[in-house]
Amino acid sequence: MTNEFEPFEIREPAVQTIPFVYNSPHSGRCYPSAFLDESRLDDHSIRRSEDHYVDELFSAAPSFGAPLLVAHFPRAYVDVNREPYELDPRMFSDPLPPYANSNSARVAGGLGTIPRIVAENMEIYEGRMPLSSAMERIETCYKPYHACLRRLIARTHARFGLGVLIDCHSMPGNIRVAGSGIKPDFIVGDRYGTSASAELSRAALQFLEELGFVAVRNKPYAGGFITEHYGRPARDLHALQIEVNRSLYIDEATLEKRPDFDMLAGSLAIFMGQMADFVADYFGDQALAAE
Template sequence: MTEFDGEFSPPFEIAEPEVWRAPIIFNSPHSGSVYPNSFLNASRIDLEALQRSEDSFMDELIDHLSVRGFPVVRAHFPRSYIDVNREPYELDPRMFVGRLPSFANTRSMRVAGGLGTIPRVVGDGQEIYRERIAVEDALARIETLYKPYHRALRRLINKAHQTWGTVILVDCHSMPSVGVARDEPRRPDVVIGDRYGTSCAALIPSVVEETMAARGYSVGRNKPYAGGFITEHYGNPSSGLHTVQVELNRAIYMDERLRQRSERFRTVAEDFTVLADALASIPLSDLGPFQAAAE
């Protein structure tokens, strides 16, 4: 493990099998639930409100996949503290005391919505901080948490790509069962995000959809979630780099109000095993190209 800021032990975890079954990696970047006291003291909202931004228990739904030959990556730091599914410097200057680096992206739609690399709000729009925080604090989180996380993820991706010439990254998230907008239709059980067909070969979301539908789930694509920075940044199908985001409706595996696992939790975890097996059955020749392995 790489360096971290001392409040997380460790900041993230990688369960890598001795023998990979297939070039498939499962990633849970938003299930972290370790809240530093300094962060809680700086927050104007309580822990329960902060926890509503977590992809609660998503890491537990996939952690058993490592013993089946699939690497699993899970963050321990919460997304409300720093969000690794953003560019490294999507920062809102109104949040900080001090000058941001000139290369910071201060005008993205995510920053405007308060959901940059250092979020200003939690998912339901509540402001997090009592007062502005130091720029140095934000940059320290990026250096000690964000960058090591992405270095480790990139190492796994490169390892698979160099061995097989292709790789599938499954970015696992969960979503509230009800959207903020009143006119939003009922959310499906599963939403597949492939950046509208740009982050992976078309076969991959089709396999996800067919597999989950066969297990009784309702499935949608790209709405309301098409994939964030991870899906966009690591997805380059023309080079054999495939990334698909899987959003799970929290109501199917947990009590959202009580933040407790429901009776279906174990069944949903078993369905992820079925999904992993289905993805592993995709012929590598359908995913190519193989130039990396040939070098």
């Protein structure tokens, strides 16, 4: 797979000047030819799980002095927002290793590390695959991606004394908040207060609302493995998941960008600047650029 394209890239500023790392793990749209040959889905349907163009929506991050890590491999191929071995035994022709987690709710829903379905419960494969295929994806995509993300976060923390990871995603346009009927434009996830400080979450919600969006916290998306794994507020490591409603910027049937795509990207650039200013003010000198 890596002979066809690089699995990911870091879009770096000339110098990192703010304690932020932006991450787009699900916007990859380079599909390995062997994977497409294995799939029962057409080239359009298999894209249903993408966080379409989220890397472009948050593309201003380097201009504010923060790196942006972008996956090129698609989520349908391997999902880095899962534990490394959340595997469904029904998908493979070989027995799973004893360390695999085959009992998670995500595996049961068909959305493990190697997904069984794309959105709308569309099965990806005709039959079972060899376990070696899954292990190759984990070794060549999943593990290097997380190693890179860990380095970026560790470098940021060492330089500034704190780190803020913004994990960037999109959600279907039909999402509603249960019991309220609210259709959110954005969901800010902090794993119910465990992955980031409450002040940081409240600031993100406030800035999005001031920009004219409907923003909610944690429901129905509180954050996945990345947010949970890297957010350690007690150690000055904060992680927020930002979900953008896809209907704001693409036609969900054709997956084409809407005319106001650039306007939304501009609003998110304002949001990124506001978040950087808030962290500098709230956390004080440790959030200022190191000499």
